[in-house]
Amino acid sequence: MIPAQHQKLQVMSHAVVGFPTLDENEKAIAGLVEAGVTMIELQVPFSDPVADGHTLVNACYDALKTGGSVKATLELAAKVSKKHPQATFILMSYLNPLYRYGLEKLFEDAAAAGIKAMIIPDMPVEQIEPWLPKLDALGIAPILMVTPNTSEERVAKICASARGFIYVVSRMGVTGKQTQWGEEFEAYVARIRAHTDLPLAIGFGVRAAEDLKALTGTAEIAAFCSKYIEWQREEGSEKAAAKMKQLLVDSELA
């Protein structure tokens, strides 16, 4: 379930579909749910993921070799959403694979596969706007991003079209590196809050229990993605799930 505004912080984690394999995705997701993660992004691997850092770039390349695709993502979504009704599955993809699939069909098929929200980092709000009636009818929330350099006027525009939650990119740059939390960050979050009643997800640079503690009380959702994928790569999905469980305990979110 997507939390309501001011509910307790929830962790959103990640799967790159096909990484390390399609079979292992299912086990990894079961492990995450078992650990207490209730929101999971299913990332369609892409050849040119320009908003991602090296961890996710390399996971994308590997996933493409093992059969990761839009189709595989929808198939996985159908399975895991049925198996884990308590979790919310969010489709994350760069635009081109979805565009080639056909956006209308994609939205319909994603809804049928149990997808509740969608993050498309290179699809600006202007491109999403015409699709809002369709997405609303299907019950898919387009998750839009704001960044520290987004103007006040644009934040308002984005918040007007956003559904579900606002993805607040914590800092400049791509995924993967640490973020400094502090007064400046708090002021940035407050600036976004002024425009919306939707819950806020903080993404980019959430890598440890300290980060989750820092975000508790500030946001409703924390995206813990690259670091989890690093655990998966280095230690396998089972250990990564155990680490996730410990992380939630350490950050007093269990």
Add this chain to the structure above:
Amino acid sequence: MIRSEEGYFGEFGGRYVPEILLPALQELETMFSDLRDDPSFWQEYVGLCQEFSGRPTPLTPLRRLSKELGGAQIWLKREDLNHSGAHKVNNVLGQGLLVQRMGKKRVIAETGAGQHGLATAIMSARLGLQATIYMGADDIERQYSNVFWMRQLGAEVVGVETGARTLKEALDEALRDWAATVETTHYVLGTACGPAPFPELVTYFQSVISQEMKQQALDQIGRLPDAVCACVGGGSNAMGAFSNFLDDTSVQLIGVEAGGRSFLPGEHSIRMLPNTGEDGIAQGYKTLFLQDEDGQLGDTHSIAAGLDYVGVSPILSHLSRTGRVTADSATDTEVIEAFKLLMKTEGIIPALESSHALAGGFKRAKEMSPDQHIVINLSGRGDKDIFNIAHAFPQPEWTQFLQREAKRAQELEEATKGEK
């Protein structure tokens, strides 16, 4: 001059970027739309190209070669005579003027053949800017002389090891850098691709080529040429050569893409011919991309690093779809032959990229009559291709020289290590 409709050319173009890059692109667009309508800015730009890069570049008749081929009269627009050895410097000097107005102190660029990177390093040295150049690791190996000079000039050259390690990956990596540094860094995009306003902005600066070409044709031929031919990587030299002729429908415009080894996927970089590129949205813009069914961008190949790219200018996608620009391609083998023919018959050493335009242009010239005229845009000179040409035309003396030189370099390195 061609103008977009809010960043689109027909159905192509646009601005599909992560939110973080939008403010900088909007700032650039506002600045550009103010300056392009200010005639004194064009004067400033042309003046800079004159005093720093030797413009106008000549229009050279190829008398001997035209006679030998027996078709149209062939002329070369000599972009190879620019400072830095290619047309890339035109765009870079123009964007340098913008960087000065923005007050940014750092620039980044992607480069394939290294000509755009070299031009950016030159501009940065001249203006006292910090420069980081992203280049595919395979392209570094293919075009090492340009890497050498970029570093000598003070630029940081970052080899990109991901994917096919060529221009596409360099562009991805430049976009990633920009996402982190956009507030203090300008991205000097090197071709007529990427998110709006880059395709239009790069075309605007490169249009100096056809502005001169048109006047020179009127002066030297006495009329407009019957055809203009250019190679197409991202499309900046082609758009530069075509843009002032778009309304002159008597002038045929021919864009020659890299035919590589064959038409098989991964063996060429042809995007505009049937059964090659398809509509896609990536790297910030919509255009014809080589891609698979799932929308994954494909692998490419060309003997010329500067043409070894998966997308193409949205302006050219549009103009080829409407039929105004005719797409053609030349294989690696045809390119080497055209290279040799120009060198031996006219004493001009072309870049391998530009040799695609030669191959396509010579073929076309042979089908035309001697009272017709074709202008081929010679986008760059071939010095950077010394190693590639040495592979194509092996000489034992060259190998022996390289061995001696490697030994000298090794000895020098060891001697200086001892000193430290």
